[in-house]
Amino acid sequence: MTENSNKPKIGIATNWQYPDYGGMIQAYASQLAVEALGCIVEVLDVSNLQSDIDARKMKYFMKNITDLSVVREKSSVVISSLRRKLPGEYSNGMRERRQAFAAFSSKSFSPSRAFDSWDDLSDSARSYNCVLVGSDQLWLPSNIMGDYYTLSFVPDDVRIANYATSFGVAAIPDYMKPQARVFLDRFDALSARESSGQRIIHDLTGKDVPLVCDPTLLIDAERWGRVAERNERIEGPYILCYLMGDNPYQREFIREIKRMTGYRIVQMPHLDRYIASDKDFADIRVYDADPAGFLGLVKNAALVCTDSFHGTIFSSIFNTPFFVFPRFTKKATLSTNTRIESLLNRLELTGRFVERGEAPEACLAREIDFGRLNAAIAGFRAESLDYLASALGVIK
Known part of the structure; x- marks a missing residue:
């Protein structure tokens, strides 16, 4: 009998290999949190099934081909993919970033073997005490159509649960509601990361589910500090610009903050796609940071300016202003603004949200009560850990 024979074994379905800071770090946090509850953890390796999942997801985009906001968002991704093949700073930088992500993923995760087929994945699910679908926007309409993060492959006699899985949007399309209702009804434990997710689950299933924190908030600042790596090339106070959207007015706001403070702008450009206005924006552009390097940039910044959910979270964890x-605009079909708004409401940080037209001077005058913030995070973390232990069927 091995030392770990009596420990619960948990399989996690999450986005752990994609080169995205928030996605990879939340997946790592999920693994850390479940391990801390005394479980053996494997993140599921479905790389052999990814082409099939992507083909299913394409059905969603084709069905919404007349929705201009969807077309605009996805066409920019295609253009960025083509730009990566052209020589120059962008292609070189993207190559460095992807290599950094791959190295971090290789050393940080405990993966399962790569499954050969859906039947293989389904049969192998029986080796777990529970299969958990992780956080992030894994229940976006396109992912529901992809039918992997729904855990439909797990046999009925195996426990399934979710942790803070986000729909990413305020509402899912009417034609997808029957499919969503079927997969949600199979779960032994359900939670939401945003109030909009709570509402969607209640409307579809009649269940009132708890609001839990993103898995990155389950890990405290001291532990994240041990992961974070300082960028030795950057000296002096700086503004970390971590923007994923193409909104020029935000960059003008940041330039004005630079003028007022004298801080240099450090940017992680082209996070989600190529954005032309980023070309001559920052004093220092960082491409080669892995997730540990990203954490270090947030931790050591004098100020973070972001439109990112996880940029907001780690600024809060590290007490960085x-x-x-x-x-997104309020009308965008793929808008994910709701998750940031829900987080700011829960942590009493609504004053950190900057709308178009607000004066930088007035914004700088707003201070954060970090003692109150840390207490709010600690309380949210404790509630969420209680849910996670119960959802997995383990004793905390």
Whole structure:
């Protein structure tokens, strides 16, 4: 009998290999949190099934081909993919970033073997005490159509649960509601990361589910500090610009902050796609940071300016002053603004949200009560850990 034979074994379905800071770090946090509850953890390796998942997701985008906001968002991704093949700073930088992500993923995760087929994945699910679908926007409409993060492959006699899985949007399309209702009804434990997610689950299933924190908030600042790596090339106070959307007014706001403070702008450009206005924006552009390097940049910044959910979270965890901007317009079909708004409401940080037209001077005058913030995070963390232990069927 091995030392770990009596420990619960948990399989996590999450986005752990994609080169995205928030996605990879939340997946790592999920693994750390479940391990801390005394479990053996494997993140599921479905790389052999990814082409099939992507083909299913394409059905969603084709069905919404007349929705201009969807077309605009996805066409920019295609253009960025083509730009990566052209020589120059962008292609070189993207190559460095992807290599950094791959190295971090290789050393940080405990993966399962790569499954050969859906039947293989389904049969192997029986080796777990529970299969958990992780956080992030894994229940976006396109991912529901992809039918992997729904855990439909797990046999009925195996426990399934979710942790803070986000729909990413305020509402899912009417034609997808029957499919969503079917997969949600199979879960032994359900939670939401945003109030909009709570509402969606209640409307579809009649269940009132708890609001839990993103898995990155389950890990405290001291532990994240041990992961974070300082960028030795950057000296002096700086503004970390961590923007994923293409909103020029936000960059003008940041330039004005630079003028007022004298801080240099450090940017992680082209996070989600190529954005032309980023070309001559920053004093220092960082491409080669892995997730540990990203954490270090947030931790050591004088100020963070972001439109990112996880940029907001780690600024809060590290007590780094920050401003957060809306990434999408209110009418955008793929808008993910709701998750940031829900987080700011829960942590009593609504004053950090900057709308178009607000004066930088007035924003800088707003201070954060970090003692109150840390207490709010600690309380949210404790509630969420209680849910996670119960959802997995383990004793905390």
